[in-house]
Amino acid sequence: MAAYRVEDWRISLHCKGAREFLKLSVPLRHGRYHEIRTPDLQVQFNLNAEIKYLQGRQRDWPHPAEWLKRTPADDWIYYSVGSYNDVFDLFGEYYFPCLSHDANPFFRHSPFALPAVQETFSALGPVFERIRRLSQADLPKPLRAFFRRAAVANGPAFQRRREDFHRILGEPISILPPDSRHVDYAVIPVIIARGCLYHCGFCRFKTRKPFTPLTKTAIVNQMKGMKAFLGQDLLNYNAVFLGQHDALLAGKTLLLFAAEKAYEIFEIERSYMKKARLFLFGSVDAMLRAEESLFEALNRLPYETCINIGLESLDPKTLDRLKKPVPPERVKEAFLRMLEVNRRYFRIEVTANFVLGKGLPSGHLPSLFELAQNHGNKTFGKGGLYLSPLHRREPKADLLSGFYALKRAFRLPAYIYLTQRL
Numbered sequence: 001m002a003a004y005r006v007e008d009w010r011i012s013l014h015c016k017g018a019r020e021f022l023k024l025s026v027p028l029r030h031g032r033y034h035e036i037r038t039p040d041l042q043v044q045f046n047l048n049a050e051i052k053y054l055q056g057r058q059r060d061w062p063h064p065a066e067w068l069k070r071t072p073a074d075d076w077i078y079y080s081v082g083s084y085n086d087v088f089d090l091f092g093e094y095y096f097p098c099l100s101h102d103a104n105p106f107f108r109h110s111p112f113a114l115p116a117v118q119e120t121f122s123a124l125g126p127v128f129e130r131i132r133r134l135s136q137a138d139l140p141k142p143l144r145a146f147f148r149r150a151a152v153a154n155g156p157a158f159q160r161r162r163e164d165f166h167r168i169l170g171e172p173i174s175i176l177p178p179d180s181r182h183v184d185y186a187v188i189p190v191i192i193a194r195g196c197l198y199h200c201g202f203c204r205f206k207t208r209k210p211f212t213p214l215t216k217t218a219i220v221n222q223m224k225g226m227k228a229f230l231g232q233d234l235l236n237y238n239a240v241f242l243g244q245h246d247a248l249l250a251g252k253t254l255l256l257f258a259a260e261k262a263y264e265i266f267e268i269e270r271s272y273m274k275k276a277r278l279f280l281f282g283s284v285d286a287m288l289r290a291e292e293s294l295f296e297a298l299n300r301l302p303y304e305t306c307i308n309i310g311l312e313s314l315d316p317k318t319l320d321r322l323k324k325p326v327p328p329e330r331v332k333e334a335f336l337r338m339l340e341v342n343r344r345y346f347r348i349e350v351t352a353n354f355v356l357g358k359g360l361p362s363g364h365l366p367s368l369f370e371l372a373q374n375h376g377n378k379t380f381g382k383g384g385l386y387l388s389p390l391h392r393r394e395p396k397a398d399l400l401s402g403f404y405a406l407k408r409a410f411r412l413p414a415y416i417y418l419t420q421r422l
């Protein structure tokens, strides 16, 4: 790390953060980054000199352990410690990520509306003006080079970066798997199949496209584009998300090809971050069709693999209401297969999603309780269940009482699904 003092700023280049994604209740940065500390702000930049984290240092900043993060798709996320003590129980993390673009029934007030947060965003304008001035000043070479790169990476440049990011993928990532919370959603996305199988009525993340696997050439081109996009910051990535909604259905050949190519093209072995991870979604049919040899091969890859399956309910009337065209017997079968894969393969974890919501048919919760009480083993630690509020405007008290009743009954770890896009 190199440290400089310029006027009333302290600048540190090439800081070394944690090399693993640790679950801590104190703010700890991971990866390599650059930092500027002004009297009022702490601004951290990725290795492309693009702003990544922001925290106010003024007295009215909401909490010393809270901060803002900017994603590669240029969304801002506010990391809150929450207004109650059970954030970890609910989400499996010590922070609650509040999205600037989406409401969440568990966290109604938007931190983005707080004066201190708005002032912090407003303060960035003068910060970038000074960065532009300093980029022309007579300063040590590494510092001037950093200022030069940072000076052009803001405002309209971020809009262009967002467009480039989505152009490479061919479409935005509408939702990330819940398990990607283990790497703070820092995944390199690569779409290997577009569309999905069921086009369920309740789902707000689907597209109209039929399920269509991509060619190997298209996948490799996407990886090369993504590698160029990430530039020097590639060093900070050790996790890949194979999208979009059902990579498991793409089949053994394409899935393994994409996982291995991603490891090679993204040079994951050279990542600053330890413990490579692979994330993907799977449908009920994909889970039931997947051959044993696919799981055997995934288990041998240099990743820990997390597969998230959308089950939603075991109650026929609820599945009808959700317009999910899968019989409950198949859902149950996929759930049992998930338990089996988790038991059998050390480096694979399959998790499942169920919906939560007032007003669902009366058989929904009993069907989950039946499942909860008769299957799984909490001490085994694998195979978590995620509960997704069906509507963004559900009353929080109802959701919490439903969630905690299930969490107590489940013999598997259970959390709320926090949705994030890229």
Ligand code: SF4
Binding pocket: 196, 197, 198, 199, 200, 201, 203, 204, 205, 206, 245, 283, 310
């Ligand atoms: S829940 Fe999954 S399968 Fe159903 S529409 Fe959404 S993405 Fe498609």
